[in-house]
Amino acid sequence: MTSGTTSDYRIIDLFAGPGGLDVAARWLGIPTAGIEIDDQACATRKAAGLETWQGDVRDFGPKDFPDANVLVGGPPCQTYTVAGSGTGRHNLDKVLDFARRMAAGENIRRELDEMPDVRTGLVLEPLRWALDAVDLERPYDVIVLEQVPAVIQIWEAMAKILRANGYGVATGVLHTEQFGVPQTRRRAVLIARWNTTEVALPQPTHRLYRKGVAQTEGDAMLKPWVSMGEVVRRGRPFTVISNYGTGGDPKERGKRRHTTPSATVTGKISRNRVDEGDGGCSRFTDPEAGLLQTFPADFPWNGTGIAQQIGNAVPPLFALHVLDAALQLDTDLDAWSAANLPPWNADPLPGVTS
Secondary structure, three states, rough: OOOOOOOOEEEEEOOOOHHHHHHHHHHOOOOOEEEEOOHHHHHHHHHHEEEEEEEHHHHHHHHHHHOOOOEOOOOOOOOOOOOOOHHHHOOOOHHHHHHHHHHHOOOHHHHOOOOOOOOHHHHHHHHHHHHHHHHHOOOOEEEEEEEHHHHHHHHHHHHHHHHHOOOEEEEEEEEHHHOOOOOOOOOEEEEEOOOOOOOOOOOEEOOOOOOOOOOOOOOOOOOOOOOOOHHOHHHHHOOOOOOOOOOOHHHOOOEEEEOEEOOOOOOOOOOOOEEEEOOOOOOOOHHHHHOOOOOOOOOOOOOOOOOHHHHOOOOHHHHHHHHHHHHHOOOOOOHHHHHHHOOOOOOHHHOOHH
């Protein structure tokens, strides 16, 4: 396939959540339909006016969305993340074997449903969709998948299968702060393009964050990473005290100043203490937590468990870079900054070829 313009694409988003990728697609002017099972995430999507099919992705397939030519998905990460149950990591060999059997044409739905945690097997749903589309002789032009770093072996196994079915594929683990997100978050990414070997992951635009290394230091060709204080403007210094990666041990709580990026935003961000430095202590508001994920300040969060919705979402600015690379749009992404995000429902990105 060759590069296109935004009007050439329509996205079907599996495990769409509250709409992280939808925000990026809206900025690019690309229509998106999302499948999401969670009532609360669907409430946010409804408030935002996002096209939503509420239900289990296992009950849908390419036949249900014949106009979609781009498949994207960020399957649930809870069983693969260090902060989660770990059952996905413990069953990695079994999942890889399931992928091979799926590629061989076996129906493994029952076995996947019988796993100790059904979320573990959901990581293979995008592969089912991709292979079904090939069988229908309507292969997706582009496939984009993202998950926690522990899933990179699964993405690499899928890449081998997709290459055998006519795709060029690139995989890797990316750091979101290198794409302007004010947060250190690592994501395993897969990009596949039909009938071409011209496929690549997005190139970093910002420097990698290193503790104790100033924003001004590093590769002069890249922008400085973005700090929390540049997007959460409280008018005073603050320190975030987080339980992330501590196992709940209060002695191991991490601290980050407003002059650094946030630690990975999870569904527990509402529990983080924000020390104002004058004896005052608060929490991040939902809009502030959303800003750390690069959602617009006025994004219409709805339903309950909003912190969990925010933590589960893909950062829209990161998704913007990944989509732009996957679709080979060559958009001038210098026009956008996490410190100055456009309002929700703003016009598509300046310079987008529609």
